[in-house]
Structures are given as structure tokens and as C-alpha cells.
Amino acid sequence: METFLNILISGILLGGIYSLVSIGLNLIFGVVRIINFAQGEFVMLAMYATYFCTTYLGINPYLALFVVAPLMFVFGLAVQRTVLQPLQNEPMMQIFATFGLLILFENSMLALTRGEARSLSGSYSSVLIDVFGLKVSGVRLVVFIVVSGIALALMLFLQRTMPGKAIRAVIQDRQAARLMGVNVERTYLLTFGLGSALAGVAGALLAPIYTLSPYIGGNFILAAFAVVVLGGLGSVPGAYLGGLIVGLIESFSGYYVDPALKQAIWFIVFVAALIIRPSGLMGQVGAEEVGLREQT
Amino acid sequence: MTTSTLALAGTTAARSQSMSLATLVGRYAGLLLLACVPLGLTWNDPYWANILAYAYLFAALACAWNIIGGFGGQFSLGHGVFFAIGAYSVARLYLDLGMTPWLAVFPAAALATLVALLISWPTFRLRGPFFAIATMAINEACFALANYTDHLTGGPRGILIPFRAGFWNMIFVERWKYALLTFGFMSIVVLITAVLRRSRLGHYLLAVREDEDSARSAGVDVLRVKLLGMALSAALTGIGGGIFAMYVRVLDPPTLFALPDIGVKFALISLIGGIGTIMGPVVGALLIVPVENFLRGTLGGAIPGGHLIVLGIILVCAALFLKRGIVGEFTGAVRRIRNRKRS
Numbered sequence: 001m002e003t004f005l006n007i008l009i010s011g012i013l014l015g016g017i018y019s020l021v022s023i024g025l026n027l028i029f030g031v032v033r034i035i036n037f038a039q040g041e042f043v044m045l046a047m048y049a050t051y052f053c054t055t056y057l058g059i060n061p062y063l064a065l066f067v068v069a070p071l072m073f074v075f076g077l078a079v080q081r082t083v084l085q086p087l088q089n090e091p092m093m094q095i096f097a098t099f100g101l102l103i104l105f106e107n108s109m110l111a112l113t114r115g116e117a118r119s120l121s122g123s124y125s126s127v128l129i130d131v132f133g134l135k136v137s138g139v140r141l142v143v144f145i146v147v148s149g150i151a152l153a154l155m156l157f158l159q160r161t162m163p164g165k166a167i168r169a170v171i172q173d174r175q176a177a178r179l180m181g182v183n184v185e186r187t188y189l190l191t192f193g194l195g196s197a198l199a200g201v202a203g204a205l206l207a208p209i210y211t212l213s214p215y216i217g218g219n220f221i222l223a224a225f226a227v228v229v230l231g232g233l234g235s236v237p238g239a240y241l242g243g244l245i246v247g248l249i250e251s252f253s254g255y256y257v258d259p260a261l262k263q264a265i266w267f268i269v270f271v272a273a274l275i276i277r278p279s280g281l282m283g284q285v286g287a288e289e290v291g292l293r294e295q296t
Numbered sequence: 297m298t299t300s301t302l303a304l305a306g307t308t309a310a311r312s313q314s315m316s317l318a319t320l321v322g323r324y325a326g327l328l329l330l331a332c333v334p335l336g337l338t339w340n341d342p343y344w345a346n347i348l349a350y351a352y353l354f355a356a357l358a359c360a361w362n363i364i365g366g367f368g369g370q371f372s373l374g375h376g377v378f379f380a381i382g383a384y385s386v387a388r389l390y391l392d393l394g395m396t397p398w399l400a401v402f403p404a405a406a407l408a409t410l411v412a413l414l415i416s417w418p419t420f421r422l423r424g425p426f427f428a429i430a431t432m433a434i435n436e437a438c439f440a441l442a443n444y445t446d447h448l449t450g451g452p453r454g455i456l457i458p459f460r461a462g463f464w465n466m467i468f469v470e471r472w473k474y475a476l477l478t479f480g481f482m483s484i485v486v487l488i489t490a491v492l493r494r495s496r497l498g499h500y501l502l503a504v505r506e507d508e509d510s511a512r513s514a515g516v517d518v519l520r521v522k523l524l525g526m527a528l529s530a531a532l533t534g535i536g537g538g539i540f541a542m543y544v545r546v547l548d549p550p551t552l553f554a555l556p557d558i559g560v561k562f563a564l565i566s567l568i569g570g571i572g573t574i575m576g577p578v579v580g581a582l583l584i585v586p587v588e589n590f591l592r593g594t595l596g597g598a599i600p601g602g603h604l605i606v607l608g609i610i611l612v613c614a615a616l617f618l619k620r621g622i623v624g625e626f627t628g629a630v631r632r633i634r635n636r637k638r639s
Contacts, residue, residue: 035425086616091424092371093615096567100611103556107601107608115600214601222436225429260444267437274430275418 002134007255008248009134015247016144017206021220022227022239023151024198030171030234031191033091034084037098039224040217041105042196046072046203047212048109054120054207061120062142065204069197076196080189088188102217109214117213124208139208146205150198151240158236167191171234223250226266230273232283241281245269317491324490324574328483331355331578335475345471349543351585352478353536354565356485358577360532361562363489366572367498368525369505371424374415374431376559377438378408378530380552382537384448387455387547390465397466401538408534409527416526420519423508432555439553454548457541466542474543481539482578485532490574492528501525505572533562556604564607567614570621579622584610 025039036042046068053064083101087093127138158164169177170187178184202220210216223246231242246269253265273280331352338344357379364370385404389395419430442449449455461469468474492498500521503511512518541547552558561584569580588603595602614621620628 035429083612083616090619092369092571093619095371095425095428096563096615097612099560100608100615102608103604103611104608107604110601111599111605222433225433229429258444261440263436263440264444267433270430270433271418274422 003255005134007251009131009136011248011251012244013137013140013144013247014251015244016140016147017202017209017243018220018223018227018247019151019240019243020143020147020202020205021199022224022231022243023147023154023236024195024202025221025224026228026231026234026239027154027198027236028192028195029228031167032080032084032188034094034192035098036195037095037221038101038105038217039195039199040219040221041102042072042076042199042217043202043206043220044109044212044214044217045075045105046200047207047210047216048113048203049200050204050207051118051120051212061124061204061208065201068204069200072200072203073193073197076193076199077189079196080192084192085185085188106214106217113212113214115214117211119211120208137209139205143205143209146201147240147243150201151236154236163187163190222263223266226270226273228280229270230280232280235280235282238280238282320490320494321487324486325483327575327578328486331482331582332479334582335472335479339472339475342471345475347586347589349471349475349478350589351581352475352482353539353543354561354585355578355581356478356482357533357536358562358565358569358581359482359485359489359574360529360536362566362571362573362577363492363501363532364522364525364529365563366566366576367489367493367501367505368522369501370420370522370526371428371563372431372526372529373428373555373559373563374434375529375533375562376435376553376555377415378412378533379537379540379558380438380442380549381408381411382534383541383547383552384442384455384537385534386538387457387541388448390542391455391457396464397538397542398464401535404538405531405534408537409531412526412530413523416523420522420526432559435553435555435559439549442549442553449549450547452549454546454551457545457547459545466539467545478539478543481536486574486578488528488532493574497521497524502572556607564611564614566621568610568618568621570623570625570627573621573623573627576621576623583622 021040021043024042025036028034028036028039049068049071050061050064053059053067054061059067079101083097084094087097124139128135129138129141130136131141158168166177166182166187167190169180169182170184170191174184177187210219227239227242227246230245231238231240246266249269250262250265254262257265335345335348338348357375361372361375365372382401382404385407386397386400389400389403390397415434419427419434422430443452445451446453457467459467461467466477468477500511500516503514503516504518504521508518511521537552544551565580565584566577567580568584569578570576588607591603591606595606599605618625
């Protein structure tokens, strides 16, 4: 029983990490209709920025979040303006461009760090917290709490505020939104910035957990794709729940099957979701088709 | 974009209809002879023969990708899987059964086709970027499986094919023989795509790319057309993987499933040369492979990943400024000049 509970808890906490990475990806995806293959690399860059803040400037990684997230917001705006905006209606070229960014960021960081793995000094990852008699990793618990808060805040933002309503309008029908006076281009820009800032938050929170490597983005991005497809394109609660489910599946299959088959498990989740419910748990039915209709 | 490409497709279709098969083959044979010139100049130099062997092989593989990715518009990032299946099958058949690789490429191609059909059937209900993600996920899943099933693939340690030179082993001492081999393979693939392009299936593939719904309403069996295109593409990719296996003779999952070096490379080469053109992938490969080799040599030692930084920049810039590729821009310019003369 205790093993089961331990796997359950570690699955939920892992799911929190996946949710955190997926929410930004899914927001960008639902609104801007761009699949940002480089989203994992955004997280990686944010992790290194946090590492820099902590090691050279002596800022606590959780305080560095307030530096890194705005930085990533600006970075996201720059990328959207220079690379993605000109390719708005060319899905194939978007794939090339964001994949090019992926290769570019990954290897630039490899060149800068000269391939050495780094990790934050200090003993953040060894802090254990007692929850109902079970030992829980403190840093992962923080991730879970923050991602729950972010999901809630984003949902409120999308429901209650004017920019949030504009974003939802664009998700539903960008043409109609434009006719209602929504500045669609600015909504894209805002959303991409938000998605990048979320990658910044993820980077700051994950830096104490993982050993930093230029390739770490690849660890997140596939899981995040599985989450997005499972949860539903463009849905914040979908990405949150989907992340938890994928985390749980991975944790249980890692214990009962084999951790080496992690990617294969993601893939099975992915295909099963596609076949059984292509629009995902919380996505709009038909979104998998709508997502590709050229909307000008 | 759609209307202009449609018009473009229309004119080329009308022109190619009036061209006999012999003229067509002759025309591409001429172009291929031109692609053979670098080999004729440098065959004696093992360094260049090696680069050309790679360039021709990747030209052939990009041509194969182009069948479904360019003509069919189905942006696959999972061709590394068919490539790896081809490589592993040829290696296993050669090592375990002693089958000559010249014959082993055929069962390898058949297996790649079978797997392609099995994984395409569910994923073809997705369009554009969704399809791309799904195929990328397939690539990563197969990477994990290849690492896991080490009795078949040698796992992370890989398979080592011993060096036993001989024609029937498809292992040669001289590099230029490999270059000649991959050149021959490339020629076959180019001629297949040239014939395919003006066949009924070729036109169907283009129709599906331009507008799936219109194609369906015009009576095209969309799924069948996509599956046929994918089957042909995967079979040729599998054969290419087999040839690659006999050339490098060391097969491990990180090499075969590396996205920037294999799966995405096919697409990148096609993009640079011209997606959906017949000679585009050849031009792209003859340009990219030597450039990358040069960068790897000059930057690789000084800056880790340096050549990939340049590759990433090329990819982004090509997506932004060279959407039709070199061949696409070239034929476009020729057509403009010709039209101006006529009017």
C-alpha cells in the first residue's frame, strides 16, 4: 500500500512538471495555431538563466523567477515578431522555423557551456517534506502548488478580463474576432509572450530539480505534446489534467513495466488519445480539424 | 499561394502530358549526368568521394521523403524510423543469414513499407502540424524501442558489421565505389519520382496537398492516395537505410534516430532545394552535405555543436526567405522571363 501511495504521489508531482511545461505550449498552440517545437528549449534557456542568476548573482532560484519570467516574456515577443509573425499562414514553414530555432538554441547553449553538465549548488533537491507520513520531495511539491495556482489564475484571466476574452474569441474564430474589433495580431503577440513567460516560470522552478544540459528540452517537449493532445488543444484545464494523467501513467508504468520504455508509453497515450478522442479530454470537438484550416 | 501553385501544377501537368516517357527519362538522365560531374572530377580523392557518397545518398533519401512530404504535403518527421528499419534489417539479414545486401534491401524495403502503413493508418487522420508531431513522437518511441530490444538491434551498444570487402558484401575498400553506388541509387529514385510526378497517383498526391476536401469531393480516395505515397516513400527510404548500414557499418540508435541528422535532414534538404520539385532534393543535398561537412571540420573542434548552430540558422532563414527552394525559385524566374518575352 505504501509503495502504491509513493508511486501515486511521485506520479502526481511528475505530472505537475509536465502540466507546467504544457500549459504555455498549449496556450500558444490554441491561440496562435503554431506548434512551437522550440518550447522545450525555451524552458532550457530559462533554466540556464536561473542558474546564472543563482550562481553568479547569488539570487535564490525562486526569487530569480521574477527576473527570468519577464525576460522570457520579452524574448518570446522578439521571436514571435521576427520569425513567426511573417509565417502566420504557412504551417509547413512554421514547422521548419520552430525546428530551426530548436536546433539553434540547443547547440548555442552547448557551445556556450562547452558540453559540461551543470547543477545548482545548494541542497534544494534533497529537502523532504512529510505529508501524511510520506516523504515528499520539497522542490517538486513547490512545482505542483505553483502550477495549480497558475492554472487557476489563467482560467480566471481568460474568463474575466478583456484581454482574456479576446484570447478566447481568437481561439474560437479569428475572423469573427477580428470583425468584433479584437486586435488579432496583438493577441497573438500577447499570447506568445505569455507562453514564453510560462516557460520562464517552468525553467526557474525546474532548475533546482534537474541537472542542466542543453538537451533537456527534449525531455519535456514530447511529454508536453502527449499532454496537449490528451488534454485538448488550447485548453488550460485540459493541459493541467492531461499533465497529471501523463505523469501518473509514466510513474506507474515505470514501476510496473520498465522506465526505459518511457517514450513508448507517451506514444501509446498519444495514439490512444488520437484514436479514441482526437479533440482531447477538454478540447473543442473537431479542433483537430479546425486547427489546420487556414484561417486568414 | 494555393492558386498560383495550382496554376503552376496545371501548366507543368499540361506540358508533361505532351512529353513522352523517353523524352522525360532522357531529360532527367541529362540532369543526373550533370550531378555526376563532381564525382568525375574528384573520384580519386577519398575525402571528396566520401562527401559525395553521403550527398548522393541523402539526395536519394530526400527525394523519397519528397514523394509524401513534397508532392503529398504530409510533413513527416518520422522517416528516420523507415531508415532505421532498412538499416537494421539489412544488417541482420547479412550477419545472421549471410544474405547479400544487394538482395537484403528488398525484404528491408518491404518491412519498412509494412511498418509505414501500420503507423500511417491512424496518423493520417491528422493534418499538417498535427501529423508532424505524431510522426516525431513515432520516431522517439521507436528510438526507445530500439534501445530496449537489444537482441535485435544490439541496444545502445549497436551493431558492428565486420569489414569484409567484396562486391557481394557491398563493402568496398575504395570510397568512390560507394559514391558510385549511392549515385546509382539516387538516379533510380529521381527517375521513379519523375515518372510518379506525371502519373495518375502523382496528380492525386498534388490534389490532396492543395486541398484535401476538394480532392475528396472530386472523387479522390484521399486515404488510399496518402497511404500509397507513404508506402513508396518508406520503401525507398528503407533501401537507403540499408545502403547506409553497409557504408558506415556501425549502427546505433542515437545515429539512426537523430532528428537533426536524419528525419529532419530529409525535409531540410528538400526545403533548400525546393519542396515538391523533382531535382530540388538533389540540388539541396549537393549543397548542404558538403557545407555541413566543411563546418563540422572547421567549427566542430573549436565550438561544440557549431555546425548545428549554422544549420539551425539556415533552417530558419530558408523558412523565412527561401520558401520555394533553389529549384523552385529558379524555375519561377525562368517562367517569368519566358512569359515576358511572349507578351
